[in-house]
Amino acid sequence: MTEHFSVKLPEEVAHILKALNDNNHQAYIVGGCVRDIILNKDPKDWDISTSATTDEIKAIFNKTIDTGIKHGTVSVVIGNKVVEVTSFRTFNPDESKSLITDLSHRDLTINSMAYHPEEGLLDPFSGLEDIKNAVIRAVGNPSDRFMEDPLRMLRAVRFSATLGFDIDKSTLDAIKSCSQLIVNISRERIRDELTKILISNRPFKFILLRDVQLLKYILPEFDICFDITQNHPYHIYNVAEHSLKAVSEIENDIGLRWAILLHDTGKAVTKFTDKDGTDHFYGHPEKSVDIAKNVLERLKFDNKTIAKVCRLIRHHDKRIQPDFKSVRKAVNTIGEDFFMDLLKVQEADKKGQNPEFLNTSLTELNKIKEIYKEISNEKHCLSVKDLKINGRDLIALGFRQSKEIGCILEKLLNNVLEKPELNTYNDLIEMAKSLKNQQGESL
Numbered sequence: 001m002t003e004h005f006s007v008k009l010p011e012e013v014a015h016i017l018k019a020l021n022d023n024n025h026q027a028y029i030v031g032g033c034v035r036d037i038i039l040n041k042d043p044k045d046w047d048i049s050t051s052a053t054t055d056e057i058k059a060i061f062n063k064t065i066d067t068g069i070k071h072g073t074v075s076v077v078i079g080n081k082v083v084e085v086t087s088f089r090t091f092n093p094d095e096s097k098s099l100i101t102d103l104s105h106r107d108l109t110i111n112s113m114a115y116h117p118e119e120g121l122l123d124p125f126s127g128l129e130d131i132k133n134a135v136i137r138a139v140g141n142p143s144d145r146f147m148e149d150p151l152r153m154l155r156a157v158r159f160s161a162t163l164g165f166d167i168d169k170s171t172l173d174a175i176k177s178c179s180q181l182i183v184n185i186s187r188e189r190i191r192d193e194l195t196k197i198l199i200s201n202r203p204f205k206f207i208l209l210r211d212v213q214l215l216k217y218i219l220p221e222f223d224i225c226f227d228i229t230q231n232h233p234y235h236i237y238n239v240a241e242h243s244l245k246a247v248s249e250i251e252n253d254i255g256l257r258w259a260i261l262l263h264d265t266g267k268a269v270t271k272f273t274d275k276d277g278t279d280h281f282y283g284h285p286e287k288s289v290d291i292a293k294n295v296l297e298r299l300k301f302d303n304k305t306i307a308k309v310c311r312l313i314r315h316h317d318k319r320i321q322p323d324f325k326s327v328r329k330a331v332n333t334i335g336e337d338f339f340m341d342l343l344k345v346q347e348a349d350k351k352g353q354n355p356e357f358l359n360t361s362l363t364e365l366n367k368i369k370e371i372y373k374e375i376s377n378e379k380h381c382l383s384v385k386d387l388k389i390n391g392r393d394l395i396a397l398g399f400r401q402s403k404e405i406g407c408i409l410e411k412l413l414n415n416v417l418e419k420p421e422l423n424t425y426n427d428l429i430e431m432a433k434s435l436k437n438q439q440g441e442s443l
């Protein structure tokens with residue numbers, strides 16, 4: 001089936017298609033770029049499928065890179081543009097090499113269209129119609145596609161989240177019956193798909209992973225949170241539903257969304273029901289940090305992201321009073337670099353709780369934000385490095401050991417966090433002297 005369709009291809013892409021055609025090979029742009037064009041999005045990259053073998057591709061173009069010869073892929077370099085050109089793929093020895101065979105083994109109908117400037121859109125699996133109807137559907141027999149590459153099950157959920165499409169029933173059923181195959185997929189690939197779902201505009205679609213039983217294999221720590229009810233006046237959802245509500249309430253930053261997703265996972269191991277039937281989760285933030293660290297390390301996240309997520313989770317429940325002293329102390333404990341992020345986490349957390357208390361919580365958080373703004377503008381001392389004296393001044397006063405110096409600076413900082421006006425050289429020297437005298441007396 002061809003469809004009247006005209007696309008302005010980048011010069012280099014058009015050049016590669018023409019060069020292949022001039023050498024008597026078929027060549028089409030395929031996959032994600034065709035989908036993106038139909039969706040009026042700028043394609044991230046352009047993929048070409050051709051009847052030429054890798055040797056034939058290499059013979060035609062001056063500059064090529066052997067990106068994946070085993071899979072039939074050669075990158076063609078034209079100027080500063082790199083385009084992946086792949087020989088038509090087959091999956092079984094008895095299949096003939098053709099565009100249709102190649103497309104028939106791709107994951108989803110929306111990703112299985114091809115385009116040629118003269119032939120127009122080639123859409124043997126009705127991807128265009130599925131785009132029009134906002135449906136995610138596997139090509140051909142869904143189970144076969146998922147057995148070829150189980151990551152496709154996650155891709156189906158991911159495209160549902162990024163595009164806002166529903167997954168067709170038979171595709172959903174096939175994911176359910178093939179879900180255990182996901183254990184064969186590398187953790188990095190799983191991480192990337194989960195992250196794309198989380199940072200999409202519809203992170204609540206994450207819940208589909210539970211419905212199709214993928215979650216228990218890839219994120220069991222979160223999966224069990226669906227069974228953790230919270231009988232407490234502040235809560236109206238189970239732990240997982242609460243976390244997913246909160247994820248939708250925070251900006252789509254990778255660290256923030258992962259932090260919110262995992263912030264309450266420790267509740268699964270700390271739940272305690274008192275004699276009145278109310279649930280409590282004492283010490284859950286620390287447990288959540290341990291669980292999150294485990295999850296993120298398993299998914300091979302970089303250390304910087306792990307550190308950020310864990311720090312936000314550790315303090316997510318920290319009660320900050322809306323007054324200058326408490327805010328300064330909280331900034332000192334959490335770190336200036338993460339304080340605003342922590343407030344975002346706390347706000348999203350509240351938005352995932354009982355709405356009855358939301359206004360009060362938001363008013364308080366807004367006050368804290370205002371106070372923090374003022375503290376930042378007025379450059380209040382918030383850490384040891386902001387003190388008007390340093391270690392050398394203390395050595396001059398007769399302090400010797402670095403541990404002792406660190407301890408005195410912390411004490412001085414504590415006083416200054418209480419009363420910022422004490423952050424003057426003279427006041428701090430006087431305070432240090434009196435601390436030294438106290439030490440002398442206590443010896």
Ligand code: CTP
Nearest residue numbers: 031032033044105106107108111112149151152
């Ligand atoms: N593809 C597939 N099965 C996969 C991955 C990819 O069939 N597991 C096919 C699809 O036709 C897809 C194309 O290869 O469109 C290119 O894959 P890729 O670049 O990974 O994905 P895109 O669909 O372009 O989307 P995104 O870049 O957002 O991942």
